Amino acid sequence: MQTSKAPLLARINWYWPLQLLGWSGIIGFVMLANGPFLTRPGAVATCILDGVAGLLLTDLWRRFLKGRRWNTRAVDWRQVAVALLVLGPLQTACVALIARVLLKEDDSGSWLPMLLLFWTGVMMAWQISYMAATALRRANRFESEALRLDVLAKDAELKALQAQVNPHFFFNSLNSVRALIFENQESAARMVDQLATLMRYTLASSYADTVPLKDELEAVQAYLAIEKIRFEERLSVALDIAPGMETVAIPPMSLQTLVENAVKYGVERSSSGSEIRISARHAGGRAAIEVANRGALAMLGNSTRIGLGNARKRLLHAKGGDASLELVERDGWVRATLDFPLAA
Template sequence: MERAPLLVRLDWYWILQILGWSLVTAFVMLANGPYLAKPGAVTVCLLDGAAGLLITDLWHRFLKVRRWNTRPLDWRQIVIAFCILGPLLTACAIFISRTIVPASKNDGWIPMLLLFWSGITMAWQVCYMAAIALRRANRFESEALRLEVLAKEAELKALQAQVNPHFFFNSLNSVRALIFENQHAAAQMVDQLATLMRFTLASSYAETVPLKEELEAVKSYLAIEKIRFEERLSVALYIADGMEAVTIPPMSVQTLVENAVKYGVEQSSVGTEIRISASCANGKASIEVANRGALAKLGNSTRVGLSNARRRLLHAKGDDSSLDLVERGGWVHATLTFRTTHHAV
């Protein structure tokens, strides 16, 4: 199992506690420089720092037990630190001083000592609350990012799940149409459909697949439709060298080819050629499916399918990718465009 980074494994509470109270102890010693020559004076300063560390740690544990450290910023904790922890730490400092160092007849320093330790404990409480708030914000941010990733994955799975039933419904209709007309052709269609099912199952949990695998599935689909339409359907592939390794969302080219068959071949008495091309230039891949026809004839179901394919492309390839559908010179061109680190040779 991979270990968490060192900075994550460190106990930052104790690191900051020891560092903070060490600085306070150093300041107390610096402020009492002229008196450090007295016997036991250095020990008093060290014990004062240790008392502060102990009292604030006990307060920290109390906050955890009462779950007060899970609340939003609360000014009452600062008041408690100033009015209770400060006097308590002052009493400890006086006890330590009078136990170790001979008592002084002058007690005029006690109010200043009270103000000092109350200020220190209040500052500790402010820093503690800031650290808790920062940790809570980081936790919320991490959780929000995790939920965002899960939401995108769930949306992608939902989009892919919408593609597969629609595709197999059309394919099974094609098989059904041939069962009573040509059993041999129907058997061939079942074989091709089995190939498609294997590809669909293998790619159902993949965000992208190589274009080569996608084209194999497309060829199986077109082999099915070729049995149906015979001479009305012809196919031309123009795949640039190296493009077969480019990755795309599964069933994306298949969706475009299916639309070309449905609105190009099926609605034409003489059929049409379907041209599939793939090329790459200046770091941008372009995959196009073209057929004779007109955009005006495209139905709402096709718009939904193209919207589905476009959203899956954006998920897989980023916001600068696109799926465009245009009519030009009596041909309908559906084009996938996206950036790729793979260049055709």
């Protein structure tokens, strides 16, 4: 499974755009509040430098927080105390110094209480906004990491389920070869060739979450060719694949598991054998793939149904919770049906 890239807006570093926008707004507010005095020489430059001083001061404070990794902590109200007791007074001192240099203000002391109140409020607002932004970013990062770990866990579970299927299948196939090798060496050789074809398919499909139904059918037909050598006339196969179904994606080895069950419980346990019917159709935006064999569900009484449970889990992983694998008995036939939305 591949994880998709985060959206562009989530990958942009918004600190500087928001920092510049915020302090530009503060400069605009200061100029608006001092509108009658802006005609004085140096007044506009003073307002601009007030904002630049605030920008530089808060950026230095942010760098300090990052250097000490304090910005990775949970909400820490001591940082608000620093804004109240340190940043506000420092910004007020800078503003007073700029006014004294550019405006030649000698009575700026009378303005200090108001300036201190205003700039302390600005710094507190900046600190709270910065803490909220870092908290939101941490939450998004934790959520993204949780989603990534969830995908990795599902991927690992899917690989484990696929790994359970392949040894089970090849164990049965090798038993078939062993049963035949002393009876008909030519047939045994053909069986080994078919098994090699299946091994190539299994190895190739083990890296995929889904495969086209056409590829799965080719593997199933190779398997049935093996079993046909073993069971001869006791095994017959009928295929009914609706047009357009060949390209439908299914979990690898899922159809194979159903066919293997049909051979084991419909052909092997019956003295007269059974026909195996494989059909695939679609209607109403859903696909249904069915494997049927003559028999009864009671014949599965001693089976742990590990293969079917495995196939069901892999189907849910690949197609979502709206998919299903049902096993029913009807009119003397046991039918295993994969049902899932085509859009999945």
